[in-house]
Amino acid sequence: xxLTVPDAFVRGIRxxxxxxxxxxxxxxxxxxxxxxxEHIDIVFGYDDGASQKKPAQIAVLDxxxxxxxxxxxxxxxxxxxxxxxxxxxLGRYGYGLPCSTMSIGKRFTVVSKVAGGLAKQVTLDLxxxxxxxxxxxxxxxxxPSPCDAQIPDFLTDYIDRxxxxxxxxxxxxxxxKLDRLDWATTLGFAKHLNRQFSVTYHKLLASTLIxxxxxxxxxxxxxxxxxxxxxxxxxxxxxxxxxxxxxxVAMSGGFGKVLLRYSYLPPSFASIDKNRDAVGLNAxxxxxxxxxxxxxxxxxxxxxxxxxxxxxxxxxxxxxxxxRIEVEFPASLDELFGVTTAKQQISVSPEMWDRLREAxxxxxxxxxxxxxxxxxxxxxxxxxxxxxxxxxxxRDSIGQxxxxxxxxxQQKGDLSCLLLRTSSxxxxxxxxHPAFGGGGRPDPIALQGALEALLHALDVSGRERSAARRRxxxxxxxxxxxxxxxxxxxxxxxxxx
Numbered sequence: 001x002x003l004t005v006p007d008a009f010v011r012g013i014r015x016x017x018x019x020x021x022x023x024x025x026x027x028x029x030x031x032x033x034x035x036x037x038e039h040i041d042i043v044f045g046y047d048d049g050a051s052q053k054k055p056a057q058i059a060v061l062d063x064x065x066x067x068x069x070x071x072x073x074x075x076x077x078x079x080x081x082x083x084x085x086x087x088x089x090l091g092r093y094g095y096g097l098p099c100s101t102m103s104i105g106k107r108f109t110v111v112s113k114v115a116g117g118l119a120k121q122v123t124l125d126l127x128x129x130x131x132x133x134x135x136x137x138x139x140x141x142x143x144p145s146p147c148d149a150q151i152p153d154f155l156t157d158y159i160d161r162x163x164x165x166x167x168x169x170x171x172x173x174x175x176x177k178l179d180r181l182d183w184a185t186t187l188g189f190a191k192h193l194n195r196q197f198s199v200t201y202h203k204l205l206a207s208t209l210i211x212x213x214x215x216x217x218x219x220x221x222x223x224x225x226x227x228x229x230x231x232x233x234x235x236x237x238x239x240x241x242x243x244x245x246x247x248x249v250a251m252s253g254g255f256g257k258v259l260l261r262y263s264y265l266p267p268s269f270a271s272i273d274k275n276r277d278a279v280g281l282n283a284x285x286x287x288x289x290x291x292x293x294x295x296x297x298x299x300x301x302x303x304x305x306x307x308x309x310x311x312x313x314x315x316x317x318x319x320x321x322x323x324r325i326e327v328e329f330p331a332s333l334d335e336l337f338g339v340t341t342a343k344q345q346i347s348v349s350p351e352m353w354d355r356l357r358e359a360x361x362x363x364x365x366x367x368x369x370x371x372x373x374x375x376x377x378x379x380x381x382x383x384x385x386x387x388x389x390x391x392x393x394x395r396d397s398i399g400q401x402x403x404x405x406x407x408x409x410q411q412k413g414d415l416s417c418l419l420l421r422t423s424s425x426x427x428x429x430x431x432x433h434p435a436f437g438g439g440g441r442p443d444p445i446a447l448q449g450a451l452e453a454l455l456h457a458l459d460v461s462g463r464e465r466s467a468a469r470r471r472x473x474x475x476x477x478x479x480x481x482x483x484x485x486x487x488x489x490x491x492x493x494x495x496x497x
Contacts, residue, residue, distance in 0.1 A: 018099075018100065018103050018344065019344055020182045020192070021103075021104050021180075021181060021182045021183070021189065022182075022192050022193055022196050022197075023100075023344050024099075024100035024101070024103045024104055025042060025058075025060065025100065025104075025193065026100075026196075026197070026200060027096035027097065027099070027100035028060040028096070028097065028100055028101075028173050029060065029197070029201070029210065030096060030303070031096060031097060031171075032060065032062035032064055032170075032171065032208075033201075033204060033208050035062060035064025035065050035066070035170075035171065036064050036065055037062035037063050037064035037170065037208055038063055038207070038208060038209065039062065039063045039162075039163075039208075039209050039211065040060065040061070040062045040208060040209070040210045040211070041059075041060070041061040041062070041158065041162065041210075041211045041212075041214075042058070042059070042060055042061075042190075042193060042210070042211070042212045042213070043058075043059045043060075043061060043154065043155060043158050043213060044057070044058060044059075044186050044189075044190075044213060045057030045058070045059065045152060045154040045155070046154070052186070053185050053186065053187075054181075054184060054185055054186060055178065055181075055186050055189070056176070056178065057152065057154070057174060057175065057176050057178070058104065058105075058174075058175045058178065059152075059154075059155055059172055059173065059174045059175070060172070060173045061155065061158070061159075061167075061170065061171075061172045062170045062171055062172075063163070063167065063168070063169065063170040064169070064170050064171060065114065065115075065169060065170075066112045066113045066114040066115070066117070066169040066170050066171055067110075067112040067114070067171060068114060068117070069120045069146040070146075071112075072110050072112050072120060072121070072122050072146050073122055073143045073145075073146065075097055075110060076097065076098055076110055076122055076124055076143055077098070077143060097110070097173065098124075101173060101175050102126065103180060104175050104178060104180055104181065105175040105176055105177045105178040105179060105180065106125065106126040106127060106176075106177035106179055107123065107124070107125040107126065107127075107175070107176040107177040108123070108124055108173060108174065108175050108176070109121055109122070109123040109124075109172075109173075109174040109176070110122055110171065110172070110173055110174075111149045111151060111171065111172040111174065112170070112171040112172070113149070113169055113170070114169055115168055115169040117169075118148065118149075119148070119149035119151070120146040120147065120148065120149055121146065121147060121148075121149040121150065122143060122144055122145075122146050122147075123144065124143070124144070125177075126177075127177075129141070151172065152174070155172065155174075158214075161214070162211070162214060190212050190213065193212055193217075194212055194215075194217055195288065195292075196292075197210055197217050198217050198218055198219060198220040199220045199221075199222050199289060199292075199293060199304060200303060200304045201217070201219070201303060201304075202219035202220055202221050202222075202226070202229070202304075203219075203299070203302040203303070204302050204303060205217065205218075205219040206219075218230050220289060222289055222293040222297055222304070222324060222326070223239060223241075223261055223262075223263045223297075223324040223325075223326055224238075224239035224263065224265065224269075224286070224324065225239055225241050225261070225263055231285055231286050231289065234284060234285060234286070235274075235284070237265070237266050237268055237269045237274075238266075239263040239264070239265050239269075239324065240263060240264055240265075240371075241261075241262065241263045242262035242263065242264070242364065242367070242368070243262075244259060244260060244261050244262070245259075245260040245359050245360060245364075246258065246259050246260070247355065247358075247359045249333055249336065249352075249355060251332060251333065254332075256329065256330050256332045256333040257329075257330065258327065258328070258329050258333070258355070258356075258359070259326075259327075259328040259329075260325070260326070260327055260328075260356075260359060260360075260361060260364070261324075261325070261326040261328070262323075262324065262325055262326075262364050262368060263323075263324040264322060264323050264324065264368045264371050264372050264375075265290075265322040265323075265324065265372075266322075266375055267322060267372070267375055267376045269286060269290075269322060270283055270284055270286045270287040270290050270321075271283070271284060272284050278290075290321040290322070291321065292307075293307050294307065294309060294316055294318075294320065294321050295307045295308050295309035295310075295316040295320075295325075296308045296311065296316075296325045296326075296327060296361075297324075297325065297326040297327070298326075298327050298329070298337065298346050298348075299326060299327070299328045299329070300328075300329060300330070300331055300334070300337070300339060301330060301331050302328075305339065305344070305345070305346055306344070306345045306346045308346075308348070311353065312350075312353050313357070313362050313365075314362075314365060319372070320369065320372075322372045323365070323368035323369060323372055324368075325361075325364070325365070325368070327356065333352075335349075336348075336349050336351060336352040337349070337352060
């Protein structure tokens with residue numbers, strides 16, 4: 001007798017317990033990221049002649065390394081993976097692909113190809129499984145053999161539009177017979193995907209771009225410490241960062257490093273009218289993030305896993321939305337953090353709670369609460385605009401066209417911009433930008449981050465990743481580098497001082 005009854009097992013595994021379809025799709029995104037994809041596309045398909053209000057098909061397309069034919073079959077098995085117990089990426093057990101797809105629809109197809117190879121596919125249909133289609137002569141249930149891929153028209157059209165150099169390698173997971181959709185419309189599903197993935201993958205979107213029907217997902221740091229995030233720029237309110245803390249946890253074969261990040265927000269942070277609370281129509285676009293990620297955020301290998309509102313010492317209440325805490329840990333510490341197979345939640349061990357306490361987490365929560373209370377009571381204020389720098393500041397040698405007053409900066413645009421136009425029309429550096437610390441010496445780390453964000457924006461703006469576009473960008477960056485060369489020693493001297 002076998003270990004399981006296959007059709008009953010598959011019917012039961014459909015109820016594995018994903019919080020929603022969004023978490024199920026996240027499993028497929030994790031696989032694509034681990035396959036070194038640069039682009040991941042979530043694409044909706046519709047029946048011919050039917051309304052495009054509700055999808056009939058959902059596809060997750062990536063440009064990763066792809067899989068050989070035999071690997072496609074292995075990937076479709078429950079527990080089938082070549083990364084068994086791998087701690088370097090996002091997946092470990094090999095349950096994500098079949099569990100996530102079957103939790104949404106009764107039929108899924110995996111299409112994949114490696115560079116220089118042909119696209120092959122395998123399909124698994126729950127109705128066919130119940131009908132005995134996958135039973136061999138010995139009575140065993142087997143995964144069908146791969147065959148030449150037949151990519152649906154809506155996906156070939158999408159590839160033609162957004163992959164101008166062609167789809168050279170990668171994987172497509174196509175889900176059909178969608179009998180367990182949580183949202184009645186494509187619009188609702190896409191909205192929730194965008195809002196959740198922008199936070200879940202905010203640290204990974206710099207290296208892997210995620211698109212929903214061609215629209216890019218922008219990163220959202222739930223601690224609001226990344227000045228390039230869109231939600232950090234909607235007004236002048238800014239998060240205030242506390243010093244991060246790291247500590248090592250001993251384990252077999254080495255150490256696992258845990259990082260604690262902290263920030264607190266002004267009470268007006270989620271308000272449109274800064275003189276009133278963020279209630280009802282006065283709540284801005286930041287409010288859903290504060291509400292959904294309220295407590296201690298836990299991230300594993302750069303991917304957000306869970307948010308806990310209760311600890312052994314305290315429970316987070318509504319007023320605590322303005323304090324932000326993140327615990328980042330590697331997959332090597334999965335057992336201590338109690339990561340579930342579906343990577344949806346954690347169950348922190350008593351040992352790890354003790355380590356977090358020793359690292360100052362309890363005192364940090366008290367300090368954050370105290371600062372927010374002070375801001376609310378008016379005993380302390382966080383200025384929305386950084387103070388103006390004096391012209392005598394030695395950094396003026398970087399460029400002589402900087403704005404000379406805060407009023408001039410305000411006239412020229414967003415204070416979060418690193419570069420802007422002065423009254424003379426020249427391109428200048430905004431000395432009120434956070435990269436310069438709002439006064440005094442520049443912050444080298446923040447300045448480096450700002451410049452990297454600028455270069456990243458140049459590199460990924462638009463979806464055209466053609467050879468011609470890459471060549472143009474390369475020529476621009478080379479020209480910029482040559483132009484900067486004479487001034488680099490003076491910049492280095494200023495930063496070192």
